[in-house]
Amino acid sequence: MAEVNKVAIVGGGVIGAAWAARFLLNGIDVAVFDLDPEVERKTREVIANARRAQTRLHGAALPPEGQLRFAPSIADAVEDADFIQESLPEREDLKQRVLADIDAAMPDHAVIGSSTSGLLPTKLQSAMNRPDRLVVGHPFNPVYLLPLVEVCGGDQTSDETIASASALYTRIGMKVLHVRHEIDGFIADRLLEAVWREALWLINDGIATASEIDDAIRFGAGLRWSFMGTFLTYRLAGGEAGMKHFLHQFGPSMEWPWTKLIGPKLTDELIETVSAQSDEQAAGIGLREYEALRDSCLVDIMHALERNDFAAGAVAKAYREGLTGMAAVTLGSDCGDGLVLSGHTSVSPEWIDYNEHLTEWAYLKLFGDGTDVVLARIGAGPDYVASGFSFYTVETHIRHLGQARLGEKVEVRTRVLGSDSKRLQLFHAMINLASGAVIATAEHMLVHVDAKAEKSVPAPDHIATAMQGLVAAQQHLAPPEGTGRTITMPG
Structure with a gap:
C-alpha cells in the first residue's frame, strides 16, 4: 500500500467523527x-475534544494537523483517498450496499476499514467487486484516545x-489486535457482552x-x-504455583449455578492449554516482580484519578486528607514569628518522584x-494582574535542604527582605511540619511591570506603601540563613 x-470517513457519527479526529491529529x-x-x-466539536486530549497526552510532539473537508457525496469523499474508514450503523444490508458504492468510486490502491463491532467481514465484502480490499478495523470509544x-x-x-491497514493503525498510535478467525463480535466485544449480560441479569433480578x-467494576x-x-491477574492470584494452581482451586466454581452464563467444561486438557499460554505470557518474570509492577501501576492510576477527583482517586484523596488532618489556615496572615504564612498543604501525589519524595519542580511551584x-497581600493579586500590571520574577535561588514525602504537611513562611519603587525581594522557607525542619529555601527578586508595554515601571503608591510596611514589620528579624548565597565549588 x-x-x-x-x-475518507464514510459515516460521521460518534465513531466516525472520532476516527476523523485521530487521523487529522496525526497529520493526515x-x-x-x-x-x-x-x-x-x-465533527468539529469532537475534534476540539480530541485535540485537547491528545495535546495533554503528547504535547508538542504531535505533527501539524491535516486538512479537514466535508464531502457532498460518497464518491467525492473517496475518489482520491488512500484509505477509507466506514463507520455506518450496524446494519448488514446498509453496510453491504455502501461498501459496494465505496469500492466502485475509490482508487485501485485504496483499502477500506470497517468499524463494525461484530458483523463478519466475509458477509460485508460479498457485494464488492474488489473484496480483497476490505478489512475490519474495530475501534473503541473514544477512538482518538483508546489505542485498541x-x-x-x-x-x-x-x-x-491486513498488513496495510495494520501499518496505518500503528502509525496513528493504535495497538492492533489481529483477530485471526472470524467470529461474531470478534474478541473484545464478546468479553464485554458477557459482562453486560450478567449486569442486566443482576438488575432484572433486583440484585x-x-x-x-x-x-x-x-x-x-x-x-x-x-x-x-x-x-495475568488470575496467574498472580494463583500465588507461586501460578495459573495451574488457580484453575484447580477456583475452576470448579464455574460449574456452580450462580452465573447466567454457561462456561466450557474445565477439562485437564483445557487447564494444560491455559496454563501453558499463561507461562508464555509471563515471559519468565517472577511472581513478586509482577506483583510489584502491578502495585506500581495501580498507584499511578489512582494518582491520575485523584488529580481529577474521580472514582478510586476521590476515595484515596478523601482518605489521605482524613489521615493528615488538614486544618483550615488563613494564607497571607502573620506567623507568630513575624513572617507571612504563604503556604500550607500536604504533599500531593503529582508532586512526588520515583523515590516518593517531593520532586524538584514541586518546590518551585510551592x-x-x-x-x-504575598503579592495578593500587598494588593497585586489576580484583579491587579487583570488590569495589565504585575510583578515578574527575574531571579530565583533555591536550596534543597531536606525532604517531604507523600501526605506530609509542609508550610511556607516568607520574609520580605527589601523593596523599592520597582523591585521586591522575597525569602521563602519551607518547613516539614512533621519534623519541624526547614527543607528548602528560595530567594526571589521580582520586578514590577506594565504587562502590555512589556517593560518595568514604578509600582503605584498603595502597593509601594504595602511593600514598605512588610519590610518595616520584619526589620527586627535576623537576616535569614542563606540570603544572597551563590553556587560555588569549595576553594
Whole structure:
C-alpha cells in the first residue's frame, strides 16, 4: 500500500467523527461524508475534544494537523483517498450496499476499514467487486484516545490489505489486535457482552442497581484490567504455583449455578492449554516482580484519578486528607514569628518522584504559590494582574535542604527582605511540619511591570506603601540563613 496521505470517513457519527479526529491529529488529510446536516458542527466539536486530549497526552510532539473537508457525496469523499474508514450503523444490508458504492468510486490502491463491532467481514465484502480490499478495523470509544483496534479479514481479504491497514493503525498510535478467525463480535466485544449480560441479569433480578454494578467494576477489577487483563491477574492470584494452581482451586466454581452464563467444561486438557499460554505470557518474570509492577501501576492510576477527583482517586484523596488532618489556615496572615504564612498543604501525589519524595519542580511551584500569596497581600493579586500590571520574577535561588514525602504537611513562611519603587525581594522557607525542619529555601527578586508595554515601571503608591510596611514589620528579624548565597565549588 502506498503512503497514506488522505483518508475518507464514510459515516460521521460518534465513531466516525472520532476516527476523523485521530487521523487529522496525526497529520493526515480527512474528507468526511454523512447525510446528517449537522455533521460539520458535531465533527468539529469532537475534534476540539480530541485535540485537547491528545495535546495533554503528547504535547508538542504531535505533527501539524491535516486538512479537514466535508464531502457532498460518497464518491467525492473517496475518489482520491488512500484509505477509507466506514463507520455506518450496524446494519448488514446498509453496510453491504455502501461498501459496494465505496469500492466502485475509490482508487485501485485504496483499502477500506470497517468499524463494525461484530458483523463478519466475509458477509460485508460479498457485494464488492474488489473484496480483497476490505478489512475490519474495530475501534473503541473514544477512538482518538483508546489505542485498541481489532483487525479481522474475511474469506477474500488479502494478506496485503491486513498488513496495510495494520501499518496505518500503528502509525496513528493504535495497538492492533489481529483477530485471526472470524467470529461474531470478534474478541473484545464478546468479553464485554458477557459482562453486560450478567449486569442486566443482576438488575432484572433486583440484585443490584446500575450504579452499584459500575462501582463493582471501577473500584475493583477495572483498575487491574487497564494494565494486566484477566489471565495475568488470575496467574498472580494463583500465588507461586501460578495459573495451574488457580484453575484447580477456583475452576470448579464455574460449574456452580450462580452465573447466567454457561462456561466450557474445565477439562485437564483445557487447564494444560491455559496454563501453558499463561507461562508464555509471563515471559519468565517472577511472581513478586509482577506483583510489584502491578502495585506500581495501580498507584499511578489512582494518582491520575485523584488529580481529577474521580472514582478510586476521590476515595484515596478523601482518605489521605482524613489521615493528615488538614486544618483550615488563613494564607497571607502573620506567623507568630513575624513572617507571612504563604503556604500550607500536604504533599500531593503529582508532586512526588520515583523515590516518593517531593520532586524538584514541586518546590518551585510551592514557592511560586507563596509569592502569589504575598503579592495578593500587598494588593497585586489576580484583579491587579487583570488590569495589565504585575510583578515578574527575574531571579530565583533555591536550596534543597531536606525532604517531604507523600501526605506530609509542609508550610511556607516568607520574609520580605527589601523593596523599592520597582523591585521586591522575597525569602521563602519551607518547613516539614512533621519534623519541624526547614527543607528548602528560595530567594526571589521580582520586578514590577506594565504587562502590555512589556517593560518595568514604578509600582503605584498603595502597593509601594504595602511593600514598605512588610519590610518595616520584619526589620527586627535576623537576616535569614542563606540570603544572597551563590553556587560555588569549595576553594
